[in-house]
Amino acid sequence: MPRGYLCLVLHAHLPFVRHPEHENFLEEKWLYEAITETYIPLIQVFERLIEDNVKFRVTLTLSPTLISMFTDPLLQERYVRHLEKLIELADKEEGRTYGGPFHETALMYKKRFHEAMFTFCDRYNRNLVTAFKNFQDQGRIEIITCAATHGYLPFMMIYPEAIRGQIKTAVDLHTRHLGRPPAGVWLPECAFAPGLDEILKECGLKFFFTDSHGVLYASHRPRFGIFAPIYCPSGVAAFGRDIESSKQVWSTQEGYPGDFDYREFYRDIGFDLGLDYIGPYIHPDGIRVHTGIKYYKITGKVDLSQKQPYNPRQADEKAALHAGNFMFNRQHQIYHLSNLMDRPPIIVAPYDAELFGHWWFEGPKWLDYLIRKTAFDQDVVEMATPSDYLRNFPCNQVATPCSSSWGNKGYHEVWLCGSNDWIYRHLHMASEMMISLASQHSNAGGLYRRALNQAARELLLAQSSDWAFIMSTGTMVEYAVKRTKNHLLNFFRLQKEIKGNYIDEGYLGNLEYRNNIFPDLDYSWYTNTNELPKAASL
C-alpha cells in the first residue's frame, strides 16, 4: 500500500459561447483556442499514457456547457474551419521563418495543428466527449460534473429550487453523454455554503471540493485538516484543496509556469506581424487576436520587446525537471503526514484545465512527465480519485465545511462587488418567477412546455458565474453585461407570455435555435418544494 495519495483534479469549463447569428464571433474563439491548446493536448497525453500502459488516475470535470459545445454540430463545423485556417497560416510560417531562429518552433506548431486535425476529425469524429469517455471507460480518469451553467451557488441559497435546477440539469446531461451518472461535482469557483450538500445528496452526488479553508475551518474542527475528506451532516464528502501543491504550480512569483525557458504567452504573431500578412487570420474587422503561434520564451523580467526565441527542447527538459520536483515534494509531504495520521493522507491538487497548454504551454507535458514518474520512479505516492479514496476509507469525520470559494480573498467578494452586485436583484427575481411558473404549470404540454423549458434555459444561461467574474475583472465587461441582460430579458418575455396565455411561437422558436443548450431539460425540476425561506417582505 502506498504511504499516501495524490488527487489531481482538472476542471475543464468554458461558458456557453455559441453565436449562430454571426459567422465570426470573437468570444466563440475562446472555445477554439482551448480545443487546440488545452483539450486536444490533454487528450493526446492520456492517449500516449494508455498506449504505453502507464497506470494513472486523474479526476476531470467536464462542465455541462463544455459538453454541450463539444457535441454541437455548428461549433464542430466552425472549429474545423478555424483549424484549417490555422494550418494554412502555419504552412506560410514554415516558409517565412526558414533559416531563422523561429523555424524549429514554426515546424512544431505546424505538426501540432495537423495532429489536432487528426485527433479531432479522424480519431473522434469531431466529438471530444467520446475521447474523455474512452479514458473513463478504461478506468483512467474519473469524470465529474459541475453546475449546469457554472452558476454561483451560494448566492442562490434563498432559492433551493434554483440550485436544484442547476444540479439536476447537469447530472442529467452528464449521464446522457458519459453513460453513467457522475459520482461527484466540482462546485463552480469551489464556492460552497452550508446546506448546499443537501441538494447534492438529493441528486445522487457523493463528493465535492472546497478551497483549503472550506475544510480547514469546518466545524467541528477536522482532525486531519485537509488531508482527509470530511462528511457533511448529509453524508456528502468534502475534499479540501492542498495549499502547498497549489502554490508550487500557480504562485505568480515562484510557480513553475513562470520559468524563463517556458513559452511567453504575450508575444503572438496575431499582434506582432503586419496586417497585410496576418490580416486573413485575425478577425475580419482587423481586430488583432491571439493566433496561438508564439515564438518567444519568457526570458526573464524584461520588456516584451526584449524576449528571446523559444527553444522547444529546452522547455521540454524544464517540464521534466519540474515534474520531478513536484513529485519529490509530494513524497516528502506524504512522509511527514503519514506519521501523524492513522490512514494514508490524500493531497488534493485541483487546477483549471485551460491553464494547461493555453497559458502554461508546457503544462500538458509536465502532466505527462508527472504521471510517468509517479507510476515508475517511486512507491510512496499513488494517484487516486475521490471515489477511489472513499472506497478504501469509507469512515470519515463528520463536520460542516465553511462557506468559501477559491476566488481572491477566499470568500464571495469576486462575485459580489460594486461592478456586479446589480445582477442579483434580477437573477433572484427570475428564479422566483421560474419557481412559481413551474409550480403553477405542472404537466404542461405543447407550446407551453417548450416555453417553460426555454425560460429555464435562459435563466440558467444568465446565471453563469463567468459573467459576474468578467465584470469584476474589468475587461470584456460589455459582453458579460450583454449576455446577462439578454438572457434575463428573454426570460422575462417568456414569463410574461406564459402567464398571459399567449406564446409567440416565432420568438420562442428563435430562442430555441439560438440558445439550444440542454435539449432534455425539464422545467419541473424548478417545482416548489415548500422549503423556501421567504426573502420577501413581512
Next chain:
Amino acid sequence: MNVLFPLLFLVVILAAAVIFLWPLRRSRSVKKNEYENPSPPLFNEEFAEGLSLPPADLSAQQLQCLPEPELPHYYGIDRMVLLARDPHWLFAYWELTATKQDEFANHYGLEAWSTTHPVLRVYDITGIDFNGKNALGYTDIHISESTDNWYVQVGEPDRSFCVDLGRMFPDGRFITLLRSNAVTTPRASLSDRLDEEWMWIEGLYRTIGKFQFGVGSPMIVEELAMRSAGLPLGISSPGFKQEK
C-alpha cells in the same frame, strides 16, 4: 376672431418647435448605441419615437445600433434580500412599492413619510429563532431616501444576521417595512469545537502554517484577466488589445 388669433399663433409656434427640435432628437437616438444604457427612463421615450416615425435615412447597420431594451429596475414586489459576502460584510438590496408607502401613510398619517427617514436595522440573531423581538442586539444604519442597496460591515465571522428596512420618527420610533432573510457569515478561523471522541493533532496543522488565500489557478486567471489577455478561466480574449 379674437379667440381664433391666439390659437393660430400657438399652432405656428408649435410647428416651428417641432421643425427645429426634431433633427436634434433623431441624432440623439441614433447615437445611442451602447448596450449599457444607464438611464432606463430615456429608453421608453426613444422606443416610442422609433415606432411612430422611423427616420428614413437609418441604414440597417444603424438600426442594429439602436438601444437595446433594458431590464426593469423594480419589479413591483416588496422584498429585501441579504447575502453574506465574507466573514465581515453583508450585502442587502431591496425594493419598496408605492403600495407599501401608502399603507404606511394610512397608518401613521400623510405627513409621516416626510417626517421620518429610512433606516437599516441589522439584528444579531445568532443561534435564535428570530421573531422580530428577540435579537441579541442590533445596529442602526441611517441611509438616504434613494438608496436601494447597501454593504453592511458587521465584522463578525460565524454570526447570523437579519436586516429590517424601516422608517424612523424624530423621536426614535422605528417602524419596520421590510425584513430580509437570515444569513450567517462564514468562519474566518479554525473551529473551537473539538470533537470529544477525536484527538487534535497539533503537528499536522503546524505543517500548514500561515497561508494566503487564493494562491491557486483562480488567482492566476484573475491576474491574466486584469492584464487583459486572459479570459474566463484562462482563455485569451480575442479582440482585446494587448496593453503592450
